[in-house]
Amino acid sequence: MSTVRAPTPLLRRLWLSTDARRLAACVAGGLVLAVMTGPEGSGTAPTSGFTGSLGNSRVIGFVVFGVVLWLLMTARQRYGTEIRAVSDRLSAAPRRLLPDKRVRGVFYLVLLGIAIGYPTVLNGFWQEVLVDQIGVYVLLALGLNVVVGYAGLLDLGYIAFYAIGAYSAAYWTGALPVHPLFHLNAFYAIPLAVLAAMLAGVILGAPTLRLRGDYLAIVTLGFGEIIEIVANNLQGVTGGAQGVIGIPHFSIHFLGVVYHWGLGSLPYYYLLLGFIVVVLIAFHFLENSRVGRAWVAIREDEVAAESSGINVLKYKVMAFAIGASTSGLAGMVEASKIGFVEPGDFTVQLSILILVLVIFGGMGSLPGAVIGAAVLQFLPQYLRVHPLFGFQQQDLYLYLGAILVVMMIFRPVGVFPSRRRKRELGLAEHGVGSADAMESTTGPIS
Amino acid sequence: MLLQLADLEVRYGTIPALKGITLDVGDGEIVTLLGANGAGKTTTLRTISGLQRAWRGTITFAGTDLGHMAPHEVMALGIGHVPEGRRIFPRMTVLENLEMGAYRRRGSIRPDLDRVFGLFPVLGERRKQAGGTLSGGEQQMLAIARSLMGQPRLLLLDEPSMGLAPLIVRDIFAIIRQIRADGTTILLVEQNATQALRLADRGYVMENGVIVMTDRAEQLLRDPRVRAAYLGETAGAGG
Ligand SMILES: Nc1ncnc2c1ncn2[C@@H]1O[C@H](COP(=O)(O)OP(=O)(O)O)[C@@H](O)[C@H]1O
Ligand SMILES: [Mg+2]
Numbered sequence: 001m002s003t004v005r006a007p008t009p010l011l012r013r014l015w016l017s018t019d020a021r022r023l024a025a026c027v028a029g030g031l032v033l034a035v036m037t038g039p040e041g042s043g044t045a046p047t048s049g050f051t052g053s054l055g056n057s058r059v060i061g062f063v064v065f066g067v068v069l070w071l072l073m074t075a076r077q078r079y080g081t082e083i084r085a086v087s088d089r090l091s092a093a094p095r096r097l098l099p100d101k102r103v104r105g106v107f108y109l110v111l112l113g114i115a116i117g118y119p120t121v122l123n124g125f126w127q128e129v130l131v132d133q134i135g136v137y138v139l140l141a142l143g144l145n146v147v148v149g150y151a152g153l154l155d156l157g158y159i160a161f162y163a164i165g166a167y168s169a170a171y172w173t174g175a176l177p178v179h180p181l182f183h184l185n186a187f188y189a190i191p192l193a194v195l196a197a198m199l200a201g202v203i204l205g206a207p208t209l210r211l212r213g214d215y216l217a218i219v220t221l222g223f224g225e226i227i228e229i230v231a232n233n234l235q236g237v238t239g240g241a242q243g244v245i246g247i248p249h250f251s252i253h254f255l256g257v258v259y260h261w262g263l264g265s266l267p268y269y270y271l272l273l274g275f276i277v278v279v280l281i282a283f284h285f286l287e288n289s290r291v292g293r294a295w296v297a298i299r300e301d302e303v304a305a306e307s308s309g310i311n312v313l314k315y316k317v318m319a320f321a322i323g324a325s326t327s328g329l330a331g332m333v334e335a336s337k338i339g340f341v342e343p344g345d346f347t348v349q350l351s352i353l354i355l356v357l358v359i360f361g362g363m364g365s366l367p368g369a370v371i372g373a374a375v376l377q378f379l380p381q382y383l384r385v386h387p388l389f390g391f392q393q394q395d396l397y398l399y400l401g402a403i404l405v406v407m408m409i410f411r412p413v414g415v416f417p418s419r420r421r422k423r424e425l426g427l428a429e430h431g432v433g434s435a436d437a438m439e440s441t442t443g444p445i446s
Numbered sequence: 447m448l449l450q451l452a453d454l455e456v457r458y459g460t461i462p463a464l465k466g467i468t469l470d471v472g473d474g475e476i477v478t479l480l481g482a483n484g485a486g487k488t489t490t491l492r493t494i495s496g497l498q499r500a501w502r503g504t505i506t507f508a509g510t511d512l513g514h515m516a517p518h519e520v521m522a523l524g525i526g527h528v529p530e531g532r533r534i535f536p537r538m539t540v541l542e543n544l545e546m547g548a549y550r551r552r553g554s555i556r557p558d559l560d561r562v563f564g565l566f567p568v569l570g571e572r573r574k575q576a577g578g579t580l581s582g583g584e585q586q587m588l589a590i591a592r593s594l595m596g597q598p599r600l601l602l603l604d605e606p607s608m609g610l611a612p613l614i615v616r617d618i619f620a621i622i623r624q625i626r627a628d629g630t631t632i633l634l635v636e637q638n639a640t641q642a643l644r645l646a647d648r649g650y651v652m653e654n655g656v657i658v659m660t661d662r663a664e665q666l667l668r669d670p671r672v673r674a675a676y677l678g679e680t681a682g683a684g685g
Contacts, residue, residue, distance in 0.1 A: 290549075297535055297546050304533035306497060309521030309550040309596055 023070045030066030033402065034059045037395040069406070076410060112277070119269055127265040131337060133377045135272035136330050141357040141373035142279050143326025148355065149364030150287065151319035152299030153209070154217040156351050157224025161197040161324040163231060163346040165331030167238060168193035170341055175247045178237050186336045187250040190329065197328020198321045205320035209313060224348050231343035243342025247335050268337045279326060280366055295319060349397065356400050360407060362414025371416055448473045448631050449600055454503035456493050463489045465655040466503065471600065476632045478642040478663065480676060481652035487635040488530050491602045495527040496520040507600070522550055526598030530605055532589040536578030540569050543577050543588055547595030555595065562591040565621055583614035600631045607638045619645050639676035643667045
């Protein structure tokens, strides 16, 4: 910049401009996405994947996507503060519209009323989606939110506890090749399944939660794999790769009340809704309890938490076990609803998916976990019925990845962040940490 | 003696960081532990508070062997630790930070809040502000105040003057003096040798994981070897 040079050629000038380079990257990204989500090539026509997806009107949508992304990024750079102010105001709006506790209580009751009433007018397909895709995943997201959002532990094998819940259901109802200690009605096996998942959480957590960050992620990743492989190969116990069938539906015979869950989705939906409401209330109180404050402290600075006399390991194991038991509960309910379990239901991809749901909604935020899971699980189903841009189910993870990348750029705290997380974002944006740089230029002089 | 370290050895993997430290702190004293970067001062404090395991040797606090205690158990016995680099909770408010310091206690913390706001008026003014938005000096004060909330008998301070302007260092050292006057024993780790020795009753000098010198503070302040190594003077030139 100091010396005046001969005029640079246009191409070089373009290359030197960040905006142009970024535009190129965005459009290229869009094109890659188009190819990856387009038709597949075949042995006889290996290039047909390319030509089929690039020589097609579909590609326009992806180029537009790339340009829009670039516009968003550029706008963010130029008008970042303004955009942030608007988005903060929008996400704070619900809280400001409902300042009064009682008004908020009524609002939640209305929401609950809708959650109870609305599904009855849906058709069977959507009722099933509500249970299998939304209800179960909301529960899963709520549980992982405790681990990742509250305690700040990265658990990449979360689905393993869901598997343990599901296989416990199969075990206690006698559906597995091995015979249980005693037969139980599926409904009464729920506490045992939850307990099994929780115990697994404690057994895995107690030794590994001493490890820091990345190591924990690796260990949990491995644990998830182990559970899947064991389920696949321990034929005599788990039924192997075919899985097990014949897990009975729930039923209650209690104090004169007799009820059988059957093939219909709606009764399972209401059961799940009940569990979700209980879990929401419990986690809400947990978040604001001594335990919740210990989790915040651990998440913020483990050493400082230890120096404040917090039993870090205990609270980490607690978060891990609470998450695990929630996951086990979800697995138990789903196993009884569909009546079978198979190892293919417990891939690492699902652990990642649930993590995405939590991150999308806003880590550490209960509404975030619920809304994040509901929206992200609803959309693919909706697109399956009403395809847009030739949406294909097998490309789901690609789009989820893209959403995550975009989220991390524009709104890393998630759609519905907790108040605390928002403060974290605010501080990061204002460069806390560099705040004391000025002072530290004066070294220790005596 | 309130705190006694006897023949303490600590290793990171196979590399020894402390090679047999013997050190004691009497009730009501300010003892300073001096030494260059990497001497093992932080390791000593971390081992006392259970953040680091000892390889050999004993740590006794008020007659209790701290041998295999976890950090929260050590804190519960009455040892407060202000870690190196002022590890406050950046996203909690000042008040929340202080409440975390009293995490293990039951009952009202009101009197303790009044006390630390008396010692550090600036924290009282900023009680609703996020810890991370405080200046470096204020963060250091918050870290000290937080550990006072646990009502420690012994306070371990790891380089409280690190990276702070001289005026602020002076304030903080004055407050340390006040904390001792209020009845808390202090083990102060410092590189800022002059000020630490002016404040302390006794001092230890550490090099490469061993104590190379110990004496009353005013003796150390006059010792030519200390002056040469830590006060930036050449041996014999001081007077
Ligand atoms: N976590 C660690 N892993 C390995 N070596 C360490 C670790 N922490 C400190 N050390 C080593 O132990 C020695 C003492 O370090 P430390 O106690 O931090 O010294 P000081 O606080 O006096 O600067 C140094 O040689 C340092 O490199
Ligand atoms: Mg140090």
